[in-house]
Amino acid sequence: MPNHFHLLIYTTAAGCRDQDTSSSAKQPIVQGLALALSTYTQGFNKETGRTGALFQPKTKARRLLDLYEQYPRTCFHYIHQNPVRAGLAQRLEGWVYSSYPEYAGLRNGSMCNQQVARELLDIPIEYDVFRREAEQVIDPDRVAGWL
Numbered sequence: 286m287p288n289h290f291h292l293l294i295y296t297t298a299a300g301c302r303d304q305d306t307s308s309s310a311k312q313p314i315v316q317g318l319a320l321a322l323s324t325y326t327q328g329f330n331k332e333t334g335r336t337g338a339l340f341q342p343k344t345k346a347r348r349l350l351d352l353y354e355q356y357p358r359t360c361f362h363y364i365h366q367n368p369v370r371a372g373l374a375q376r377l378e379g380w381v382y383s384s385y386p387e388y389a390g391l392r393n394g395s396m397c398n399q400q401v402a403r404e405l406l407d408i409p410i411e412y413d414v415f416r417r418e419a420e421q422v423i424d425p426d427r428v429a430g431w432l
């Protein structure tokens with residue numbers, strides 16, 4: 286996405302325990318991402334001679350386990366559908382920055398641990414089943430109520 290991105294991160298880090306639902310449980314991840322984005326933006330701006338923000342202003346985090354039981358899996362597919370919804374790609378596999386092609390068996394290599402994602406989110410291992418599920422359009426109004 287030109288001005289933002291989504292990451293679905295699994296962590297077992299201290300301070301992010303399942304039973305801890307306070308906002309302080311998210312702080313190490315949010316602060317780390319905010320620092321990485323700030324550092325990247327400063328370097329990019331210096332390299333290109335520009336100023337200002339590159340991304341939407343605030344780094345946000347949501348503990349998916351605290352929400353509706355189907356939300357984590359729905360969120361996974363929603364993230365993959367985002368570039369199509371925004372008109373940046375015609376098909377899910379068309380967005381080069383997406384992990385969708387790896388999960389769909391269309392591209393090798395990934396920073397994603399597919400085994401963990403498939404286990405935690407109960408994602409189909411069969412590529413054709415995964416593709417059919419992933420292509421079911423998710424209504425943004427449906428997930429907006431979960432946020």
